[in-house]
Amino acid sequence: MAEVVIVENAAAAGALVATEIVELIDRRPDAVLGLATGSTPLPVYLALRTQLAGHDVSQVRGFALDEYVGIDPAHPESYRSVITREVVEPLGLDPRRIHVPNGAEATIQHAGDDYEAAIAAAGGVDLQILGIGTDGHIGFNEPGSSFASQTRVKTLTEQTREDNARFFDSIDDVPRHCITQGLGTILKARHLVLLAFGEGKAQAVADAVEGPLTAFLPGSAIQLHPHATVVVDEAAASRLRLADYYRYTFANKPSWQGI
Numbered sequence: 343m344a345e346v347v348i349v350e351n352a353a354a355a356g357a358l359v360a361t362e363i364v365e366l367i368d369r370r371p372d373a374v375l376g377l378a379t380g381s382t383p384l385p386v387y388l389a390l391r392t393q394l395a396g397h398d399v400s401q402v403r404g405f406a407l408d409e410y411v412g413i414d415p416a417h418p419e420s421y422r423s424v425i426t427r428e429v430v431e432p433l434g435l436d437p438r439r440i441h442v443p444n445g446a447e448a449t450i451q452h453a454g455d456d457y458e459a460a461i462a463a464a465g466g467v468d469l470q471i472l473g474i475g476t477d478g479h480i481g482f483n484e485p486g487s488s489f490a491s492q493t494r495v496k497t498l499t500e501q502t503r504e505d506n507a508r509f510f511d512s513i514d515d516v517p518r519h520c521i522t523q524g525l526g527t528i529l530k531a532r533h534l535v536l537l538a539f540g541e542g543k544a545q546a547v548a549d550a551v552e553g554p555l556t557a558f559l560p561g562s563a564i565q566l567h568p569h570a571t572v573v574v575d576e577a578a579a580s581r582l583r584l585a586d587y588y589r590y591t592f593a594n595k596p597s598w599q600g601i
């Protein structure tokens with residue numbers, strides 16, 4: 343099963359995951375990071391600003407999980423813009439090495455295959471950062487997504503559009519379609535790190551970690567992965583039945599073992 347780490351707050355989660363990423367980059371300077379957008383991963387990127395100082399990031403590569411279809415890449419809420427603003431610029435990464443699915447309508451029919459080919463050419467993702475939606479999605483794999491799915495176009499649920507309306511002037515501006523790495527794509531990454539904070543994510547986290555394996559709850563796909571780490575605050579952990587066991591396990595973890 344996934345390793346569950348319950349931390350005090352989002353900042354502590356960010357620091358923990360950032361440490362793991364810095365060790366990865368030191369070990370492998372051209373590491374391939376799987377980058378997530380949304381509010382959840384921001385503490386990781388913030389912690390990396392400090393923790394990566396003085397480390398060579400010139401060869402680091404990255405692949406974003408998803409993008410809206412039809413959005414102008416220059417729109418401040420396109421995931422291309424978000425990744426540039428939150429990750430590439432503050433961490434000093436080489437923008438030519440950071441990829442985001444191409445949501446342009448003109449090329450959308452082969453954009454998924456192109457993205458899969460680019461990830462494969464890079465040798466796959468070393469560490470994939472994930473958030474989870476209140477409906478259990480990871481990436482933009484909405485309920486019903488096949489565990490074997492590859493990068494492709496999906497229709498966003500109304501719940502996801504409402505959740506993301508805060509980033510736009512109005513819900514009418516939230517695109518209806520996205521291009522997202524599939525669950526099958528995500529499962530090929532060598533290490534999955536799923537983060538979640540707040541009471542609003544508690545049910546999705548419990549379902550993903552302890553619920554049945556079902557495409558109805560796409561986050562449950564992490565149960566199929568040999569190396570998945572779930573980092574949550576107390577509120578997001580509040581519905582986990584084995585919370586005490588997870589705390590005990592982490593407290594007694596051998597010092598040589600990372601997350």
Ligand code: PGA
Nearest residue numbers: 380381382383473474475
């Ligand atoms: P959030 O979104 O981090 O903005 O809550 C998570 C997700 O939808 O995957």
